[in-house]
Amino acid sequence: MWMTWGRAVRLLRGQRQLWRSLCLDRGDTSPGKPPWKVLFFGSDQFAVESLKVLSTSRKCDDSVVQCLEVVTLPGDVPVKRFALQDSLPLHPWPPDISPGQFDVGVVVSFGCLLPPKIINKFPFGILNVHPSLLPRWRGPAPIFHTVLQGDQLTGVTVMQIRPHRFDVGPILSQESYQIQTQVTADELGDILAVKGAQMLLDTLKNLCEKLRNKKEQSTTGATFAPKISTSLSWLVWEEQTTLQIDCLSRAIGSRIPLRTLWMGRTLKLLDYVGKCHSVVPDGSATLVPGSVFYLRESNILSVRCKDGWVGFRSVLLKKRLTAADFYNGYLHQNLKSCSGPSAHAVFVSGRTGQANHNNHLHKANLPTT
Template identity: 55%
Template sequence: TWHLQYTVQAKSLDRMWTRRCGCVGGALRGLRAAPRPRRSCATRPGPPWRVLFFGSDGFAAESLERLHASSSGPAGGIVETLEVVTLSSSAPVQRLAERRGLKVHSWPDVDAAGRFDVGVVVSFGCLLPERLIGQLPCGILNVHPSLLPRWRGPAPVFHTVLHGDTITGVTIMQIRPKRFDVGPILHQEVCRVPERCTAEELGASLATVGARLLMETLENLPERILHQQEQSKEGATFAPKINSAMSWILWEQQTCVQIDRLYRAIGSRVPLRTVWNGKTVKLLDFVGKCNVSFFDSVLKESNILAVFCKDGWVGFRTVKLKKSLSAADFYNGYLHQGFQKRVPAEQVCAFRSGGAKKDAAPTEHRELTSTTTSRSMLEKPRSWW
């Protein structure tokens, strides 16, 4: 009876309000049809969370593995449900998700509204739209392998090694729309960069740290969000993608240390390159700085091709033209006959800086003039073994 009386009264008031104000549908009808408020992270006491994971590479797979272990573990875990968004069917994250029986969504057809509490993005490579971020009550967390704001961008680990940083770390931040790596910091840990490590070795180490920090953040996420810290406006640097143009060695400008860092940063993905007799040569199996004189024979015994750069000699064990050759085979097949026709002071292999137009170094560094080359080769031979 009460419900019937309320409904009749409401309809009567609606008609009266519509006649007086010209409102379509009525104020009370709008109040009755209002949706329930969306659950927010601040009002939920804590885990387990419904997680939507965005990732692609091996670095991301480490975090996904930890999340899955929590979801499939004993009662009281951090993760209630876990689903995955990835970009490629061949990506490590895709393969891991298939092995673990996780549901995979195709990008960009993702609708998270009402189905997940929080998102986690690790090495995904795409800017997430504001609409998607807003669908997740606790927002989207990002595992970033640097001490933000240093090395914002897609390749922080490579640039950490390339620039000789001795300290790095991992940052857990909450992403914001329209820009990469600028959101507030929820968790951060400093790590020492091992001496002479490669980017792959450092990345694997930071992936383990990042997965642990992610789980620590999810354990008390509402509190972490409550005490989040904005990134400093000072000290921000950008880490652009690695590209093939970076692999050209500038012998006249780069020191032994710089070439060593370049090799450890990108050498396993993009071989270092130079020019010999107008042909592109890839230099593999870098051995570091060589303490040699012009007439030293130890390099031949060690099967090392030594090349002179800005401040000394650096060595390589393998040279690749059409196929890979050892330093000895390169000498016997390409250098020995030419050396026999020259006086001792001219027995050098003239490597030159630069490369093809598509991905060459800057024009002024692309190639030495013949006059400069002859003089520099006689005074400081470009290579010897």
């Protein structure tokens, strides 16, 4: 049966609208394939890796990116430095852009919640590169919490941003990564930054297909990764195990030194060496958590925690001191003033330290080492 001209036009329009609905969340007049006009939102070093990959893509024969501009935060942040170095146009936050000026937005470690009025200006929405296997570790510090909790598996998720809440949008791409033993948060961040940048590029190459096949996040298994605060660095010797202190050091130690109290003063513990074995003579189990000894042969301070001993090569009091300097200048002097051969020093946990800072020397049925 022959169709009327009007019916044919309506059918064609319906087919075009169906294609758009499969590729997009809303109607659009964009061509629906690369190269894209991209507006990048980012701030820190993790974001720079994705920005580098997008910038390089502009210069390739099979370019995924036609136009690349950058939104970043005030101050001398890594993304701004790279954008200036690579001559990428910069926009202040919040950006003053027109609907359809860019095809798609990309957010990587930006730190600000994008309102609907910005999201709706991008025909293909806004993508986010997030360094965790969402819904685990939603929030601003997923890498730190991954290491802090001793996770053995992590990964990267490329998702589509939704308004009003962080990290809840549908997943376009997700890949796992087996965490290596003793990796630090900084090292893991470098690995996931490279992985995330390549996943982002692949997602943009196949954006319409990825959007058609996107899936909602699981309603179970969600955890939150808040910003790391300095309060987390206080050690609680009687509660934390050697494994927990090890994870804490690898998670935050390069940025926030671990801390304890000694004679009522804050002591920063530096150059963590891990779990110590056979640090004192037999009977060490009777020593209270926080007990500290100087081990001359290895030149470390060994401190008792809940289930064992951990070591540090240096401390920061008024200035940075090696373990030997701290022992000779402080620990040894105080031990000489305390009667009894079994006296030894005790570091006090931050949580209880203000009430008990005078208990910095303790007598036990052990000789000093």
